[in-house]
Amino acid sequence: MPKQRFSSVAAAGAAVLLVLAGAAAHAAGDPRRGADVFATECAECHSVKAGKDKKGPSLFAVLGRPSAANPDFVYSDAMRTSGIVWTAERLDAYVTAPKRVMPGGKMKYDGLADAAERADLLAFLAAQH
């Protein structure tokens, strides 16, 4: 049935377009989706409230901040002496593979492989200030 075949091709095309559109949106990073990523991946250890430390330090206004800048939090030696400033690129790299960026660090997190989710997450963190 040619008509049906056509409609399935159209559907497939539409799906591809949707995926592309989605990818474009991801590249910019959607802070609303990023809030969900944060809730799933980070929130058990981090709060975005200023001064609220959990297992990890508060991530309020973390973007642009030097690492280990929270005087109330007990960081690892590796983090304290790293000299990292949390630019978007450094944060993205850290969240991708914490142990690689910070050998000897104490963030027990395996990393977030999905680039689109990281983009959303960074957009969310950028909005916390």
Added chain:
Amino acid sequence: MKTLLHRIRIHRTRLAALFTLLALGLAAGDAAAVPSFARQTGQDCVACHIGAYGPQLTPYGIRFKLGAYTDSDGKDGKVPLSAMLLGGFTHTAKGQAEAPTDRTGTNNNLVLDQASLFVAGRANDYIGAFLQSTYTGADNTFALDNADVRMARTLDYGGTDVTVGLSVHNTPGMQDPFNTLPAWRFPYVSSSVAPEPVAAPLFDGGLEQHVTGLSAYTFINDSVYAELGTYRALPAGALDTLGLGRDSYPGKLDRSTAYWRLAYFQDLKKSAFSAGVFGFDTGIDPSGDGSGLSDGYRDLGIDAHYQFLGTREHIATVNASYIREHQSRDATFAAGGADNRSGQLNEFNLNASYTYDQTWGFTAGRFMIQGSRDATLYGDGSASGSPDSAGYVLQADWTPWGKEGSWNSPWANLRVGLQYTMYDRFNGARHNYDGNGSDASDNDTLYLFLWTSF
């Protein structure tokens, strides 16, 4: 149907007194359970527990337990003390033939089911403990309840984390990190004054708090869990000292008593699951001096759990376990306590829960116990000699605190719940199971509870 949390009964006046104490503690804002773990780690209850209240563990909680309760926020001066109160109102469809204790009536009992003190926390980077002692109002005793002291280290083998640990504990299975084995499975609390089926496998509460177990475990790459352990019965004198009573001595456990466990676990962040097998093998010599005949128990189990965690706004869990027990009853048979030298007893448990916003929880569970008949062994309660019981447990609960920004966090937590247990089979039959006209559904139990820890 035996949970660890159902030993204690206290009269109404004591209930009132203890609740007053609790209120004072909260008002002082200074109560320290196991919020003591929350204080040690800087974490909220939700990090380790589904629905912000113990004992159902999240992947984070599983790792914390296997890490020997040692994780911390790196700050000193934490006091590893907690307390817990569980009280409730119990209504059964029909009044019980006899009052469950001499301080209660045959129905509609308001009792303090449990008042516990915990030492729960880390000693150093490798050693931590979870020790509970519980006050029992009904017989006015204070006894050691759950106890688990463990030591663990996590080693790095070329990027793969391998945790190795030892646990010394007093209830077989309580050291397990999943909420599928009897020690920590749903229902997590139950009334201490409700009727209970006559039979359950030994691994389901038969030796709780009456043994000392030593087990070694490993947790490889956050996924493979393996454990091997053995148990000895506490001597009658020690049971006496611990407040459990000399008469509760179970007998001497065979030297070859063994527990083994293998499970596969995955934490996918948005979800988590495990599947495993376990076995418990022992011989018990009731004479206690190793001279007499023994009863042998061989329990084999399989279990699995799944958690949908998502953004933690909607959480769903499913837990399942099946235990097959083979009994060889040489000692009991010789003493005239059973008609058959051997028998079978199997137990199936399945439950599913949904939690909204880490606050509102709904759980439905199915339980089934099935075994071979023995008119003498099960005669006390079952007219047919059948140990079969089955039913459902439904629970709705509300846990207002235990989350980021909660009132008094990390000092106090509270759960209020309504639990309904329905039997479609009790001690062998649906109708007239005891020969006196009692129906299984007469034991249907409504339990309204208030559970708090600080």
